[in-house]
Amino acid sequence: MTRRSRPSAALVLGVMSGALAAVTFLPTVIPVTRVIHEAEQAVSLRQAQSAARSVSLGIRRGVAVTARTRAEHGADLIHVLGQDREQLYLEGGGFKADSYDTVCSQPSGGMLLEDGKGTTWAVACTDAVKHRVVVANRVAFRSPRQVLTLISLLALFVGIITAMGVLRLLSPLSEVSRALQRVGAGHRGVHMEGTGLAELDELVDRLNAAARSMEVREDAILARIQVVNEMARLVAHEIRNPLQSLDFLASLMASEDSPDERRQLMQAIRGEIRALDMVVVRLLRDSATSGALKLHRTEQSLGPVVKQIVDLNRPEANAQGTRLKLGDVSFRPVMVDVALISRSVENLVRNALQAVADVRGGLVRVSVTEEPGWLLVTVDDNGSGVDEALAEQVFDAGVSGRRDGFGLGLSLVKGVIEAHEGFIEFGTSPEGGARFVARLPLAGLPEGDEGVTDAA
DSSP: OOOOOOOOHHHHHHHHHHHHHHHTTGGGHHHHHHHHHHHHHHHHHHHHHHHHHHHHHHHHTTOOOOHHHHHHHTOSEEEEEETTSOEEEEEEOSSOGGGHHHHHTSTTSEEEEEOTTSOEEEEEEEEOSSEEEEEEEEOOOOOHHHHHHHHHHHHHHHHHHHHHHHHHHHHHHHHHHHHHHHHHTTOSSOOOOOOSOHHHHHHHHHHHHHHHHHHHHHHHHHHHHHHHHHHHHHHHHHHHHHHHHHHHHHHHHHHOOOHHHHHHHHHHHHHHHHHHHHHHHHHHHHGGGTTOOEEEOEEEEHHHHHHHHHHHHHHHHHHTTOEEEEEEEOOOEEEEOHHHHHHHHHHHHHHHHHHTTTSTTOEEEEEEEEETTEEEEEEEEOSSOOOGGGGGGTTSTTOOSSTTOOSOHHHHHHHHHHHTTOEEEEEEOTTSSEEEEEEEEOSOOOTTOOSEEEOO
């Protein structure tokens, strides 16, 4: 089925929030228009008052009023009257002088007037002893279209800024989605850096933790597959000869006419089948303790490995009401096959969890400590301990304290630890249950070893 292309949520939300921010500016057109008109009136009146005072001051100083004077002050009209209201100078037009007395009687020396044509004038008056100066300016209001254009540009600017801010906040979600797709596709090393935003950083931390957890799980599965492949190789090698014998005896039996000879051949075939069954049982149950495992050693600190195992098994422990704790942890590096050691420690932890599954207030503690020459991995629990009847056989293949157990877990652990020139022992835990201690030598590999050891 073809998947339709869908727009990004961050883009859609950014555009919508930007458009909403822009629309909220539109109702401001009318009040802004009024404010602009009032501001234009005030500016025109101030200009007229300033021009009137300037012209009056010039007259007192003997400066003649000319057409250039009006141009310099940007006035539409300059009217100068003498002491007896004789007209001394008039430049410009469009405003009638019948309102001069009203204007000049204002305390501020100016006011706004509207003529019969609907034009608004800013008129200012300056009365001196020997003359009166009147200056009038037309108030040029901006048209509603101009105001609307200004508001629209401002709204567009705010909308763009808002959209960019929302995109900035939500764009990490797209990165998280792409990272999740990579994790789902099986990519390793997926990691995201923090965004600086608390909620998103919490999501990023969970993503990074999930990616690391999947890698650890994958490594654990690969380690198990490695053990299974090794076991399968050993089984295939050991049963090849018995199968060849069976094939040869079956071919003889098919061509033999004598009943006695056929009976003897049948008995030989049954004997080979029993031998083959013993080989399979021995390899499946005893190979872990036979020293047949091949180790791929690297220098590794077991502290982080054990911590990962505890973290991965804690959800299961919590589900059954068990406290799974990490005790003292040494970060001293040792030369080990990390995959096999990790599998062995996980076996010990899971055995302990199963031992306290029915214990109210169950507790399992895992520690990594040091003794002279040894690194100790200790697993304690507060279960019922090891059954005394199984104490001498607890590490034997096929021996299990559970009805549904195969008795291979501890046998495998023992084989892995001994392949590392170490040993494992058990006893009573201070918590009241069982304690299993795996000891690994701190000494490095022998001279000339390249990191791969075949257990004898």
